[in-house]
Amino acid sequence: MSKSSGRTFFLRPQDIIGIIVLAFVLVVVLPLALDNFRLQFVGKYLTYAFVALGLVLCWGYAGILSLGQGVFFGLGGYCMAMFLKLEASSVENTKIQTTPGIPDFMDWNQITALPWFWEPFHNLGFTALAVILVPALFAFIVGFAMFKRRVGGVYFAIITQALAAIMTILIIGQQGYTGGINGITDLRTLNGWDIRTDSAKTVLYFVCVGLLLACILVAYFVKSSKLGRILVAMRDKEDRVRFSGYDVASFKVFVFCLAASLSAIGGAMFTLQVGFMSPSFVGIVPSIEMVIYTAVGGRLSILGAVYGTLLVNWAKTSFSESFPELWLFGLGGLFIAVVLAFPNGIAGLWQTYVAPHLGPLFGGAAKRTATPPAATPPAATPPTPTPPAAPPSGTAAPAAAE
Amino acid sequence: MNTSVITDAMNKDFVLAVEGLTVSFDGFKAVNDLSFYVDENEIRVIIGPNGAGKTTVLDLICGRTKATTGSIRFKDRELTKMKEHEIVRAGVGRKFQNPSIYEDLTVFENLEISYPKGRSVPGALTFRRDAAVKERVQEIAETIFLADQLDQRAEYLSHGQKQWLEIGMLLIQDPELLMLDEPVAGMSVSERKKTAELLNTIIKNRSVIVIEHDMKFVEDIAHKVTVLHQGKILSEGSMAKVQADPKVIEVYLGH
Amino acid sequence: MFAEYSLSELSSIFLMQGFAGLILFSVFVLMALGLAIIFGQMGVINMAHGEFMILGAYVTYFTSQFFLNYIPALFGIYFFIAMILAFFASGALGMAVEWLMIRRLYKRPLDTLLATWGLSLILQQVYRSVFGPREVGVELPGWMMGSLPVTDVVEVQINGLFVMGLTIAITVAVALLMYKSAWGKQVRAVVQNRVMAGAVGINTEKVDRYTFGLGCGIAGVAGSAFTMIGSTGPTSGQLYIVDTFLVVVFGGAQSLLGTIASAFTISQAQSTLEFFLSGSMAKVLTLLGVVIILMLRPQGLFVIKVRR
């Protein structure tokens, strides 16, 4: 009874250590070790980590694989871009246009008045809310329609993929309202603060880290709440959960919306740090790539998602600087390797090979070894054949990397 | 059974009233115009050859399968119109034929999830593992002989223990109607004995529907037995009466 | 929009438009057939389906080059040989992929999706490194280009007829194979109960490998046929993937008939919408329609057994 009775706070000791280590790496180590230029890259990568975080909850815990997370990343990014674009399109900045005061791409498309749905984005508060709520609302509509009718697994993946395709075509096709394939570019200031300077980018990096840590805490809270256990239970035996009196669909809708909002926050931070937003994030390819960040980090590990994102992107950048032709081989190989050989990603490797040696150092790890021997899965066994790929270590797995 | 004999007034005395229930899959009537009634605190055993529609009846009651026609009334509430989780919340518990537990979670967590609180999304987020929860889990764990295994991941339990765990998950909900689908199937002799003992303690103060093949076991627990054959009731009554029924003998023993 | 045209013009146009819809239908069936076998029968989500098609297209290109350079006299018939080669090339690659990768993933359908996506990236880069980043132009025998004039306005595309004929031939062949041959029975047995199938002496591993190979081989033939109407380049396979999956899923995945019906519905919708609306909006509306129908009526369309 020792463990089950000792949980009053939602973070276990090893979680706290993991978060502190991550915070230390992001706040102290990386800013000191990297020059400003590389640090800005890290800031950009971290925005993808928000998506990966959402996928851990949605895919890893609840077993819902969405191939349309780019849509939410994009929606969040576009909301932020609309605000910034309006600020950049003041009447004096745009006086050479036929209609001054509206974004340049609208003017090129013979639009003479700001469309109604752009109007509220003059307001930063509304924009911040929209970043979180618009994607969540969209996810709610999609999720509600599909989960209520028990569409799941492969079908959900394919339909979300189709949604990503539709969204891309729409954004590109409605260029008068969206900036088309070029996206919304040339963003300059946030409430008068120039976001293009190096000092601003540094500040934004730390804001991004702060938000990410906050979102990690939210993810931990959800994961360690009863809801987190219900998600795992649902992935395993959906019917049993239903016949324990739970409305399974509403839990799925919740976690899908949460993942959407997390992605959208990432998208908004991306727009702020990189200075533009374009439909190339919304499509199928980026959406699937974001899944691989999660898979590499460990689909069940919240902190693993962050490390996985950083690792893949770092590899992508350095690989493509040296051997651009080989990068696709690397990325493709990564997909296959992570599925065939390391279904639990970095977190799984950590747990199998590193954590056992750290046992005495961590209170939590030591406690785990105190569980009956039968509870410790044999090291490095292939995953049990329970779809969708429930790993042998299950909920215990994330503990290690964290 | 002739449904017209039963009046609405009489319904109130029954915990469960199934009337004129029919379900067809692509024209095949798995359950055909079925009617039966379960009293308060009654233990009803449904027997019948394979394919008689036993499991389908349970599926219909708990909402897993939707009836084509007919009604299922539980304490005067129409179940055919309700969703699965609403039926559970109304007080109907169901154990599946194969042990259906959460292998990735510990025994404690398995029972905790079944604890009938925090069943909505916000409820689950704010659910706290307070003393009452722990006490109740401990109590149930002792009943199902798993008090020592609370921190064990469920996938490492034996088959019999998994069956007990699932029964425990139902008990913690304290349902008024408990439906068990072959609770002793695949068990060793000693496990079977222990299970019979378990069932005898848990069937108090609730109605129970059990599907079982093991006649010895049925004889031990049944108040009343319903024999299903080809989706219809072949015979109903006490074990002795059913065993004497020539129709039953014919179905079971052949011509 | 039709006020200014004469009745005969209009009827001709509608005739041709119907024909265009039929071509699109054939194209969809060809695209989806291989995937329907792999996805419907095996539960594997093959995201590299487009790359298997493009392999067929490259095989066709090299066959045409070979005939042009060495036996120009027989250039007129090279296409048939190319299609057979394409079938075997893509099929062999498919069997190799099944052996190396897919067979370890049958119990994890979502993971096949990720692994085959990785495979598609690798194949794209292989094509780019080996065949060059530019598109290649596949030269067709003269008789396959152009059209047969029926009336002054109505003309029937020869390659359209060819694609239709090919589609019918392959569909019939697949149907016979799956529903009439002993091998087809084995495949269906494995799909329904692989343990039992194994117990009665069916070599399930071999059945899996050949089924996957067959699906990929058909993709190769489709790719070969599409050199008549589309582009051949390292990334051309990506152009087809979303449409293909939607056709298969919309059809209910398991039955061949479902795939054909769904291809018919989607192609007719798209072709009609394209005629009345602009191309982009037609595409959006078609996709959206399919998605909404899938959301509203999954139970009717999702009669499928994924292998468990």
Place this chain on the structure above:
Amino acid sequence: MSSNNDNSHKFSSTRRKLLMGMAALPAAPLLASSGLFSSPAFAQALATSAVNTTGLAVTDTDVTVGILHSVTGTMAISETGSVQAEKLAIDQINKSGGVLGRQIKYIQEDGASDWPTFAEKAKKLLVNDKVAAVFGCWTSASRKAVLPVFEQYNGILYYPTFYEGLEQSKNVIYTGQEATQQILAGLDWVNKEKGAKSFYLIGSDYIWPRTSMKIARKHIENKLGGKVVGEEYFPLGHTQFNSVINKIKLTKPDVIYAAVVGGSNVAFYKQLKAAGIDLSKQNLLTISVTEDEIDGIGGENIAGAYSSMKYFQSLDNPNNKEFVAEFKKMWGDKTVIGDVTQAAYLGPWLWKAAVEKAKSFDVDKVAEASVDVEFAKAPEGYVKIHPNHHLWSKARIGQAQADGQFKLVHETADLIEPDPFPKGYQ
């Protein structure tokens, strides 16, 4: 930024891909005969501290530039030619003595057909590698993505593609045509020569075709008194054109005016041909097909169509003959050269001219000196940079031949002034 001038030394020893052109070979005949820019003697006199006051990667012996194109992803199809042309130009410049006596080294980065990657790589080239100039980008979207980077870190970009206009930056030299340069002369020609009055506009659905069609429509309706009988856009990558072909048959336009790109292009022409539309009878004028595209479409499928460009590989002038020969020598006999490839080739040469005019590598000075810089040896003929940083150039109409080449059928008498913000066309 934490990086400083030392970077230029640090990276040059570590860069894996840094390639140096062959320096000591005799100058190419093209340059020996020109004598225009090859004046190494005076360059030697200029100290590095004098020609490089902003910490660019310039040493006493060499100068580093960046090449930023997609070598992977869907755009690699189109951008390969540009990379080849830029490398050829750099090679030739090095053989002729370099720029201000310095050999050009290049760092090539892959934009991977992904706009954010372009921005990331542009930043790396400017901030990390301190390159003196960047030759790169192909699509408008990639240019839009890198533009803020170039403006912020004050780099200079030579952009080769014909594009929609509506842009002008101190930090970009546009060596391709803006929309009016490409479109108007072509429409005038087809109106005059073929008596075309009705046009069917069809394009891929993104900003360049839409802006181009907008300009075309205004010109057709307001200047030529013609009429547009249909206007259609298809998603990028669309492969089914039978319905629109039927519409074309129904409306019987004098001219099909096409701006379809990428994989769609191939499908469009193959299906046109299959539908029995004979391009020797039906006029088709395109602004999106160069020799590169014909490679994928197949010459026999597009023979007869007209293309409105500023350069064709078949141009009959001495500059071009030398250029084509050199290009094929470097990249193989089978390579074809399209309009954009030629425009990309101009980039390094125009940069060299501007640097030598400014006697400095400083971006501000180069940008300023670029105005009115001319390049008489351009394969397309004489070109000159306009104060708006676009090129004065001619417009030409070529007719596609079955062998994949174009036959020149018309060229404007004078250079056309670039006008990225055309009045009356917005």
